[in-house]
Amino acid sequence: MNYLQRVLAILAVVLLSGCAAKPIEITENYWTDSPQKTIAIAFVKPPAMGAHRSGAQGLLDMAINEAVTDTVQGxxxxxNYDSFDKGSSYLVxxxxxKGAVAFVLPDYYESDEGDKLPKDSVKEGFFxxxxxxxxxxxxxxxxLLVIQAKAAGTIRDYYGFIPLSSPRGYLYxxxxxxxxxxxxxxxxxxxxEQVELTSNAAWDDPENGFPEISKIVEKALLNGRDRIIKLL
Known part of the structure; x- marks a missing residue:
């Protein structure tokens, strides 16, 4: 890994810690404060998309569900995440x-051991x-604006191995x-973001490549993109 890759790889571990942090909103005059801001936008390498499940499931239930959903999971x-991260010009x-300058860092990178500061030296609300x-x-x-998709694809509710809902497009x-x-x-x-299938959509359609599934996944990504814009 070269020097540039090493630096950018540090960004990939930024948001991987498990504990939830307190949300922070930007201030009303954030973009009008002097001096002018220059924003570096970094996308962290996302995981492969999957058919996620929610609800109570035992180990046997999980094994059954994985076998049953193997085709759609494949x-x-x-x-891909292209509409979420490759079209990053929308953020720029x-x-x-808003009156700032922005640029996107080249590509995204795998997580790596970063230069984590000593725990006792990091205050609440600081990186x-x-x-x-x-x-x-x-x-x-x-x-530095860091964006990390932690999970995407579909999500479906289960009780054991019994599905309680249709798949929904999903982004976290x-x-x-x-x-x-x-x-x-x-x-x-x-x-x-969770996106419902349209009414009476025939989503279990392997012969045609699951077009309805692709649509709701894409919509979840686009909705996520819109949410980021609103946050800024």
Missing amino acids: HISTL SHIEE EYDLAKFKELYSDATH ADVIMVDVSNNKIDLRQTIV
Whole structure:
């Protein structure tokens, strides 16, 4: 892994810790405060999409459900996040309309051991990673916007191995904005999107490549994209 990859890989571990953090909203005058902000936008490498399940399930139930949903799971795992992260120009345009400068960091990277600050030195509301290397590479950036899709695909309710609902398009993502001058978190929000199938949609259609499933997954990604814009 080269130096640039190492620095960007640090971003991939930013939002992987398990405990939920308190949400933070940006202030009303965030974009009009002086001086002008320069936002570096970083997308963390997302996991493969899947057919997620909610509800009470034992180990045997899980094994049965995995076997039954194997075909649709295979299809969902081939879907991509392009409309969520590859079309990131939508974020650049939106931020620049606010009067700031924005650019997207190249590609996204696998998680790696980052430069995590000592726990006792990190205050509530502050970023827990040392951004010194990032600032060396991107000295013009005043803020870092990190976006991580933690899970996507579909989600379906179960009781044991009995499905209680049809699949829904699903996205679970975290968004965080950091002031790189002092590691203060200016924005921290979680996005959860679920999209219902249209009425009477025949989703279990392997012969045609599960088109209805693809539609609701895509819609969840687009909804997530819109949510990020509203957060900013």
